[in-house]
Amino acid sequence: MNRHRTAASVLLAAAALVAGGLTAATPSAAAPTPTSFRPPQTQGFWTAERMRNATPLDVTAAPGAAGRTVATTGTPTTIAPTPAVSPTAFPQAGGAWTGGGAVVKTSGRVFFSFGGRTASCSGDSITSANGSTVITAGHCVKYQGSWHTNWIFVPGYDNGNAPYGQWSATKTLATDQWAASEDMNFDVGFAVVAPLNGQKLGQAVGAQGIQFNGGYNKRMYAFGYPAASPYDGSKLVYCSGNSGKDFFLTKDHSLSCNMTGGSSGGPWFQDFNESTGLGTQVSVNSFGYTFLPNRMFGPYFGAEAKAAYDKAVTS
Numbered sequence: 001m002n003r004h005r006t007a008a009s010v011l012l013a014a015a016a017l018v019a020g021g022l023t024a025a026t027p028s029a030a031a032p033t034p035t036s037f038r039p040p041q042t043q044g045f046w047t048a049e050r051m052r053n054a055t056p057l058d059v060t061a062a063p064g065a066a067g068r069t070v071a072t073t074g075t076p077t078t079i080a081p082t083p084a085v086s087p088t089a090f091p092q093a094g095g096a097w098t099g100g101g102a103v104v105k106t107s108g109r110v111f112f113s114f115g116g117r118t119a120s121c122s123g124d125s126i127t128s129a130n131g132s133t134v135i136t137a138g139h140c141v142k143y144q145g146s147w148h149t150n151w152i153f154v155p156g157y158d159n160g161n162a163p164y165g166q167w168s169a170t171k172t173l174a175t176d177q178w179a180a181s182e183d184m185n186f187d188v189g190f191a192v193v194a195p196l197n198g199q200k201l202g203q204a205v206g207a208q209g210i211q212f213n214g215g216y217n218k219r220m221y222a223f224g225y226p227a228a229s230p231y232d233g234s235k236l237v238y239c240s241g242n243s244g245k246d247f248f249l250t251k252d253h254s255l256s257c258n259m260t261g262g263s264s265g266g267p268w269f270q271d272f273n274e275s276t277g278l279g280t281q282v283s284v285n286s287f288g289y290t291f292l293p294n295r296m297f298g299p300y301f302g303a304e305a306k307a308a309y310d311k312a313v314t315s
Helices: 015-019 048-053 063-065 176-181 200-207 303-313
Strands: 077-079 092-096 107-114 117-126 133-136 149-155 167-174 189-193 209-214 219-224 237-242 252-254 267-273 276-282 287-289 294-299
Touching: 048 107, 048 117, 048 287, 117 149, 117 200, 117 219, 117 276, 133 276, 133 294, 133 303, 149 189, 149 200, 167 176, 167 303, 176 303, 189 303, 209 303, 219 276, 237 252
Parallel strands: 209 276
Antiparallel strands: 077 209, 092 237, 107 117, 107 149, 117 133, 133 189, 149 167, 167 189, 219 237, 219 267, 252 294, 267 276, 287 294
């Protein structure tokens, strides 16, 4: 697969793919767009073989997205990380994370059924009032008008193994803007997962902090489980460097990174400590441009992402 058509990457294609993908009803006939979903689960569905064979979800971004608005101002809000009950040169473009720390437990692969196939993304456990919240990309919970089913989070995924268990979603959510029109500026999704073996997710693996309205141009670390060549989804990979801002079609963060499909939804941290593996999450892997190789983009966490987070953590 061409690495520039990945959902580590949500990549540019014809405008009609997204702009024409949803048909608006007339105002009198329109029903409210659901912003959350309770994904059905098939017991025992995710075997080690199915997880290994899940393909990265490829999605597309429309050039027309440039006309959509995104809030980039507001009062900064930071939620501190939660510890679990139980060094590399800088910057760099992508490599296996060997530093250890909390991130190897809070980060994981996301698996789901979509369009008759099994697919994968990445995600992260974040601090929340319910202790059971995973953050990922919007297209990793809903795409082309359909919510994904058989949705699970596997923290610390290791080549088909789930060292900290498989956490099934009882509810998935996205920003209102992603749920309504799959606007790339707001490609943020959440999942509330059921307890496992008497513990909540945050108790079992810990949870990272998160910040909204934190501004641009920060030193960042991005993590994910890329599954498209040259990666195979078996390892936690990271990129690090000074971030910029997308001035092409979105208001996203930008970072030098060569992660491929499957890394979508993986966390971006500022103030990341390599020793503890803790940081403040400010974005997720979202997309890349075909004309700009080895560059990853992630949505700005503004008021819209905060509103979706507030819905998730109180579910």
